[in-house]
Amino acid sequence: METVPAYVTIVFLLTTFTAIGFLLRATRKAGLGLLPSQILIFILPLWIFFQAALSVLGFYEDFTSVPPRLFLFGILPALLLVLGYIAAFHRTYVERLPLKLLTLLHIVRIPVELVLLWLSIAGQVPRMMTFQGLNFDILSGIAAPIVAWLAFRGGETRRGLLIAFNVIGILLLANVVVIAALSVPSSIQFLNIAEPNRAVLYFPYIYLPTIVVPIVLFSHLASLYKLLRADRVGS
Secondary structure, eight states, X not given: OTTSOHHHHHHHHHHHHHHHHHHHHHHHHHOTTSHHHHXXXXXXXXXXXXXXXXXXXXXXXXXXXXXXXXXXXXXXXXXXXXXXXXXXXXXXXXXXXXXXXXXXXXXXXXXXXXXXXXXXXXXXXXXXXXXXXXXXXXXXXXXXXXXXXXXXXGGOOOHHHHXXXXXXXXXXXXXXXXXXXXXXXXXXXXXXXXXXXXXXXXXXXXXXXXXXXXXXXXXXXXXXXXXXXXXXXXO
């Protein structure tokens, strides 16, 4: 990753910990004494160090393993944790999370997209993964503060606007995730053979698929759960 300027790494690390900060702040609002909150606070630092260690040691650089190591040891556990929290802790944790914070969290998608552009210029991710290509995820980041302002004006919660924002946000996220997954050097690489998505195999960019994307996905799913249960909606 010698071709990547230092400022790109700094911006990405700040973005990652901003996303974590949003999640922890929402968790604090829900209640730090809750069992799901305590589990999260215990697991999160371990996961951060675990992914850093695997990437620094070159564990994800085996491109021949089936299934790909990044999926098996990075993406899958994070996805299962997200779905597990929604399924197991929807009443004790998810329902207590503040919708406004969950909406504002998506602001982190703006610097993420800038980092992807810089990584593309450095030859570490394909142009297709940027907003100059087929990735329109930056729109969710730009819309987040506007939607948060409109949706909670006057002490009301405008469910329709928030539901639309979260559904569109999931679709935009899914689009770039599919492009990224099929562009990673691996046994299942299908896209961008000459311009692969190398960056996510290395520290600190391993945090994009294993921390930032799962937090963004969790925020969408938690918001939709609250919004689709009209009696549980709160700001």
